[in-house]
Amino acid sequence: MRSGACKRISALVVLLSLFPLAIFGPVYGIDEYYRFQELSSPERIQFEKERKLCIFPLRNLSGDKNIDFYSAGYASVLYSGLKSLVQVYDESLIPKSIQYAYGTQTESTRIREGEWDAKKLEKLRKGEYNLTTSRDPRYLSLKVQPYEGEVAPDEGFIIPVSRKFDCFYAIYGEFEKKGTDEIRIQIRLRSSKDGSKKEFSHKTSVRRSYQELGSIIEELRKTLLGKTTQTLSVKTSQQYDSLVFLDGNYIGKTPLRRTDILAGVHDVRVTKNGFEDWIGQVDLREGPKELNIPLEKDKKEGLITVTSEPSGAKVYLGSEYLGTTPLEKVPVKTGWNRIRFSLDEYVDKFKGVEIKKGEVTEAFAKLRLGDSVSYYKNKKYLFLDHTYDDFAVYSLYGTLFFYAGYYYFNYRADQAFESIRPTVTVTNLVGLESLAQSSPNQQTFFMSYLYQEHVYRHARSEFNYYRSLSGNFGRRTGVQGGLMLDAMGLMLALTVTFYALGLDSETVEVGTAPVKTVPSYVKVYDNQYEMESFAKFKMRF
Known part of the structure; x- marks a missing residue:
């Protein structure tokens, strides 16, 4: 009881001591006390920039294993028809991250480039912003990836399989043979955005099932694109095969004509080796466009x-x-x-x-x-574009190059004989007797012998030619001169020569460095030039 009373009395004393501060001191609201007005953060929304389309094999429902090859074949055909898609449009974007507004907004807390808020998005949807497609978040890059080697997924496994390969869109389905010459194909396009799927059915003949997939491919393209398209043509005069990039995505080589470009203002870059890149914009909101771009030589x-x-x-x-x-x-x-x-x-x-x-x-x-001649003692510092050291290194590289040639031509010389080994059997007396016994008559024997002799002489001639190019050296053969071997010796001699020319007292770190001139920093005694050790000379300068 006493301890409880003591606590109440202590609390009362503390409250009475704080009472004057409550009356005469400043009173802060909680937002002022924590400085909410100064510490603020705007609403920031960042969106995805790329989506992935996965194409899986179709399941064979016929039970006929002879047509199992169509499973991966259909996936390959679908990929060939859809791989040119590089961009899709989605009005209802999926936020990648959202940072909600906090505190009172000021000029210093404006959202940065690439970030959005609800008001800015509403203006974009109403058309109050005129942005290029590269800056408009509703235009997304599309990456198309085939998975022909995977097991054809069914409806119950498509979700985990899509998660495994990080697929935003997944194309899968099945096919079934009906009768002797009819195949029914059922293809589904599933979107992980809301789990929705769209089905495409098609009947075709067995023989032309690949060729007749065009109608399904066209429907898939329209569904994925999500917006009307326009035609873009790009020419570069006589500079064919120039690479064309649309909003950073490669779309083909010139002369180019694409009919599946989303309507909008696109950034275009045309590049070709040896020429200056052309960078510009093309407005495809109203209709098709044709660009005729004269590329200029790259001045480098x-x-x-x-x-x-x-x-x-x-x-x-x-x-x-x-x-x-x-x-x-x-x-x-x-x-x-x-x-x-x-x-x-x-x-x-x-x-x-x-x-x-x-x-x-x-x-x-x-x-x-100072004086450059006295300062740079080493010949390696001569005022040339290439020094002795450079020439020594180049000569050493030349040695390695000719050694590779020596090895290659020796290999070709050995191959000349190795290649005829299965054909030529008459290499000794035993082989000659074997040929005579296996020949049905004398004429066949002589024809076989002359043919093998001709093959052997041709191989010998080829062997001598390659060996003359390479040369040879070994314990038994000694040194036999050849183009590659002689060039190796010359390059080694030049390497040693240029390296020796680059040596002097400063390079080998010994001896003295006489000062031949009289710059301001050298003392002179009785008209005699001062002799300095290399260490002293190097430390001074």
């Missing part, structure tokens, strides 16, 4: 901006002189290259750069006082 150019400290340095890209710094957006060829900065009384500076097509590459160098 990028831009480079070069600066240095101090400015005024000469700039070389490889062996090409670009000008003096600063340089602003100079057009140059794409690819990897070496850039050199050169300025009197300063050490030359080298940098590797990658020039990308249509992009601006920036290069900067801070130059140091």
